Amino acid sequence: MVMSATTDGGQRTLRRDGSFGYVAPGLLLIVFFFVVPVLMLLMRSVLEPAPGLQNYVELLGSTTYLRVFMNTFIVAGLVTVVSVLIGYPVAWLLAIMPDRWSRLVLAIIILSMWTNLLARTYAWMVLLQRTGVINKTLLSLGIIDKPLSLVNNLVGVTIGMTYIMLPFVILPLIGVLKSIDPAILRAAALCGANKRQCFARVLLPLSLPGLAAGALMVFVMSLGYYVTPALLGGTSNMMLAELVAQFVQSLVNWGMGGAAALVLLIVTLVLYAIQLKFFNPNRAR
């Protein structure tokens, strides 16, 4: 688990005698190029085309847009669930492997994170298309008799995004799982718990903070994801970020774009607040 670097219980005191000056350039940069543009976009959502909340009324009132919201949550939820299902066993394996091996596997996982996102997404497009390696292999093995549609739909988006999100589940989980003393699991076994009970009653509850942190991070990141859904998804399952892009780029409707962006931001902040409240690693259990 990521721990805060402070040793004073998180109560950092900012010295005001001049040291503030050193962070000013960075702060100004953030304010001018990040905070102000975001605020401007959000302002436009209530000012364009005329002052008022009509953009929000339209956004939340229309079934088309609601379907985009629903779809965003479905994709983010699906990606989170699949990432956890795949990531947990991998993290467990990495936690109990000899260090030499786990470092190697970890390096491979992190290396994939450093590879360009677009390149990885295009690679999945090539792999998943009707004449791609996966379909060809399955066809030649006789497992299927016509190509599966694995791309430009929910399946494609889920596969592509899960691949990208996996490290964000695995990394926090490894830390938590490594901190669990194997003797505790031995004690559980002698108490009569079989492997399934050891997992459900001891390992899972003890790793829940790491699991929740990873899952929530994946969910929140997935909510605002753009590139992968745009390339691997179909038109029928558009996500919120794509909607924002469409408003701004194709329709030049900054008001609606800003409104959609604000809704996304609020949902994200609410989830982040939930995480802080229930799974704050800096607070005593």
Place this chain on the structure above:
Amino acid sequence: MTEPFLSIRSIRKTYGQVTAVKNVTMDVAEGEFMTFLGPSGSGKSTTLYILAGFQDPTDGDILLKGQSLLSTPSHKRNIGMVFQRYTLFPHLSVGENVAFPLRIRRASQVEIAERVKKALKLVRLEGFEERKPALMSGGQQQRVALARALIYNPPVLLMDEPLSALDKKLREEIQFEIRRIHQETGVTILYVTHDQEEALRLSDRIAVFSEGEIDQIGTGQELYANPATHFVAGFIGDSNFINAEVLSNEGGQARLSLSGGTVIDGVPVHAGKSGGKSVLLLLRPERLSLSTRPLDSGLVVTINDITFLGNNIEVTTHTGNGESLSVRLPFGHEAISSISRGDKAWLSFEPKSTHAFA
């Protein structure tokens, strides 16, 4: 002959080239408190882990009431265990920790509540049900672990250095508790420790482990009075060893020549690895007597230091050829007032009470 309650038969465990346990055989009676005593790496913990089912022996068998345990996985052995490290489930309260084995066994709510209460009473932690383990001291946590290990009435309780993380005073307090609980429950206990004092205080019998083998099994008194090997003699109680030469040996009673020409007769000799003439003679510090007057059969030594230790006085000395010997004299011993550093003195002892190891 009646079946032994727990029988460990020729257990051997190797990891590749390394042999952790060479050949361990012992029978344990029902209700007995048996301690595995030995330095780290002597195979005592490995033997315990094999009993728990965490490791399989390379060879040998373990029988509980005549039934082999080896094919039974850990979670079905019904054996209790308290570990060296704190192994309470941190996400569960004390009450839930103790209830855990019963929940796994699907006991009824009423039965669980009743037995948890009884188990916590046994370890004198009544009313701690709601407490989280992290808020308890190390000693309390180990007592909860003990309650959790005993709640399902296991036939055998394994304890793997459960007190090694505690400070001395607390350790003694919990040793007393463990003795009381052993007497109250009558459970058979196999206890691993490297602390001879702990072993002597707790056990009915002690098995001394050395390099993967048992050197000797016996009560503390037997091990102290009649050590079978040089290792046991050195591990139990305080000991001096000096070199001696065997002049003659008849039926395990030897005539020995010590440095300085002193000859003693009737010393029990234990056969060892080297069958030669030279032996190591065990002299317990408290069995030595010191005199300032020359003695015919005494050992001439020079006084190095005199240390007052309260109820007794430790005198460190060395012999003519530089072997150091410590002597423990009772407070007020007549020789004390008349000796000082650098003085010559004569040590005497009863040859029958010593042991020589080849």
